Amino acid sequence: MILPWLILIPFIGGLLCWQCERFGNILPRWIALLTMALLFGLSLWLWATGDFSLAPAPGAAPQWAAEFQLPWIERFGISVHLALDGLSVLMISLTGLLGVLSVLCSWNEIQNRVGFFHLNLMWILGGVVGVFLAVDLFLFFFFWEMMLVPMYFLIALWGHSGSDGKTRITAATKFFIFTQASGLIMLLAILGLVFVHFDQTGVLTFNYADLLNTKMAAGTEYILMLGFFIAFAVKFPVVPFHSWLPDAHAQAPTAGSVDLAGILLKTAAYGLMRFALPLFPNASAEFAPIAQWLGVFAIIYGALLSFAQTDIKRLVAYSSVSHMGFVLIAIYSASEIALQGAVVQMLAHGLSAAALFILCGQLYERLHTRDMREMGGIWARMPWLPALSLFFAAAALGLPGTGNFVGEFLILIGSFQSAPWVTVVAATGLVFGSVYSLIMIHRAYFGPAKADTALPGLQLRELSMVLGLAVLLILLGVYPQPVLDTSAASMQGVQQWLGSALNQPVPAR
């Protein structure tokens, strides 16, 4: 019974924020903070008490650590079906944490229409939690599309205008159109799958557990898998579909960037692991080399473009493209170690990218620019912030001791066996990673100072946010075992689905 509340809490909290705006700007912030803290607390409690050895695996009806089902649209066999396993609880905890942070980081940044802003923020997070919980394909699509609207508003109404004359509305619209169109393709694939299942069994259903057993011709399976893959690839983002990301990031307010990089990108990886691979194992196995090379391309391309940016937020955005490339390789590697690495990498990237965006936001509040050519020499002008930036830049390049290192290491070591060349080329991404991370630090914080007035230091709120993230990142880097234990069963299932398909002889088509 707790699962629907995980979704409802942000939605109700958002409405409260909106309505309480009339009592001043402070109240909505506190309501939002409490809502997110409640969500975070609940997810941690679930994490602590749940039995995460239960997870869907091939061959049997999926088992879940917690489940909730309520009929919704009976005509189509659609129900509000939520379920929780180790992977989802990790992602929801991340959502809760970043939710708290995104409320905190917009405490000073957002000054107009505070209530409406928090409504949008809460609804994004509610939609994301819905995506992580839904095991009815219609419901999944419903949340998948629904979280776009508040994100659009967040970028379009509270965003910053771009450095090269691009408006925030263009960026928001681009984001919306990319994800909406790809989402519709996924809807086509979902419906295709449902009707294939209907033709076989005569039962119209969108339930994950039922659809898992659909038998498909190889060609059909491949096309349907591509439909899912395109939607997830846009959100991921995989390189030919990535162009919305830097624009959206650069123009979004800090909270928007934090959510976008920290959580929204993870929904795509989650979708691949939860839906695309288990539903279409054979086609995915066939597609795996292509996906992995796409991942490699994303790593290198993202890193190179990241190096070329002058806008600090665009730099971090492109680095996200690069980091998510590792996750893509891992997902299609059919190795449990690599999949576990992907989970750690997702969490670590969520934390480090969020921190970098928060730092960028704090820098922007002080300098009113994101252009690194206007920065330089900040190390001498203020305490804390440059040092912390250095820490997170180092984390992003995969410094041992941080979660990113664990993630990338596991991914590389896991995929080496099945795809050595992919792994070898992907590993060079680490070198590029250090290049762009260090160049960011160099351009922004060292070098000749543009001015010698001291900048205002970090407030306690700002400092504690970033320090907290740093501590978590180190914890994840030093002792990732709790995370690995939680996701083990889920990843084992994913591995079995893809692994058994990979070991089969390729069906003749």
Place this chain on the structure above:
Amino acid sequence: MEFTTQHFIALLPLLITSATVVLVMLAIAWKRNHTLTFGLSVLGLNLALLSLLPALGVTPIEVTPLLLVDKFACYYMALVLAATLACVTLTHAYLGGESGKGYPGNREELYLLMLLSAAGGLVLVSAQHLAGLFIGLELLSVPTYGMIAYAFFNKRSLEAGIKYMVLSAAGSAFLLFGMALLYAESGNLTFAGIGAKLAADGLPSMLAQLGVGMMLIGLSFKLSLVPFHLWTPDVYEGAPAPVAAFLATASKVAVFAVLLRLYQMSPATAGGWLNELLTLIAIASIIFGNLLALLQNNLKRLLGYSSIAHFGYLLVALIASKGLAVEAVGVYLATYVLTSLGAFGVITLMSTPYSGRDADALYEYRGLFWRRPYLTAVLTVMMLSLAGIPLTAGFIGKFYVVAAGVQSQQWWLLAALVIGSAIGVFYYLRVMVTLFMVEPNLRRHDAPLHWGQQAGGVMLLFVALLAFFLGVYPQPLLELVQQASLVALLP
């Protein structure tokens, strides 16, 4: 044939509407009173809606060879009547109260015309005979000429009225020619009879195909499908806002319902080039409707183009024609009516009371959110619904259409639909974000301060809530539509 009580009960909605027309006419002749006329119209329409309940009890029943009142007809009658009711409510707000402000000419006749047109719609949705179809269609169309040109001292309105009249007459001519060809071929005028005759012949002859093709052209004019859409934006722009709402909802619903019945009952297009033609029309409507809407800076024109695209989406379900198709059309039309009423309703209330021209330029809506939050919320929901985003009724409609398309594997149409909605999102979002832009020094057009207390405002809020509710919990609507399936009542 002999009329029994049952026949009268089945005809009750039509009879009540027609009686209201006469009553309103007499009332106007007796004493001009805006409120009285409005009250009578609303009362009549409500009674007609209520009379659907007893009518449902006797369905399906054939009333004269011309009309067939089945659950399908009743469902669409309800849609037409509800849409007309909403339009009448909007008209009352639009024309202005008793004080000097508002529409300067005679106000009462607009209600008369609207009721007449609604009666035509009722005939049309229950037509099962080509003669019934034609009577209904003309009864629906002819009053709209007058309605569109109702603000005749405004050049645009007059121009739109004349344009619509000429093109509509051309459409009717095509329709008549087509009917004549079909009659020549099959010697029968009932839908089912034509269908049976053509099916018996195996492949329909050239003459029959030509006849059906011409009828399709005639109906495409009324539904403004590409390439017969040229009148739409001008007419939508020129017509007074509540009339445009009527045109977009009640009128189009009725025509589409009869097209669906015709298509389902006389499978003359099966296996011929006509299906490909219809597919082409659908794809062209989706793509061009959306592309042309991109360039508009006038909200009414934009909605006009978007309606072209939406009827393209509907054709996907029509062409699918199996499985979910009839249901999909029912659901989609209901959600589309709801959404269009909301969108045009906001334009109407923004232009209320009548003051020479409607507030339909996009810049007049800049920053509306900061002045009229509830009105903006309504329009936002409507735009999202038109774009088919979850949590709104439009999403359910689109989902249904896509499902029908996937079920019958119309991949080309679906590809057009995906591209079309991606383009569509762009201009719906543009409208939406305009509403929220901060523009402190522009305060030209405002909805009246107490718009929420007026009947129009209350109706609009209800529409928005309904659109939201159906988006979250569509089950009641789906059950209703499932009941309203077509019955092939063979003679």
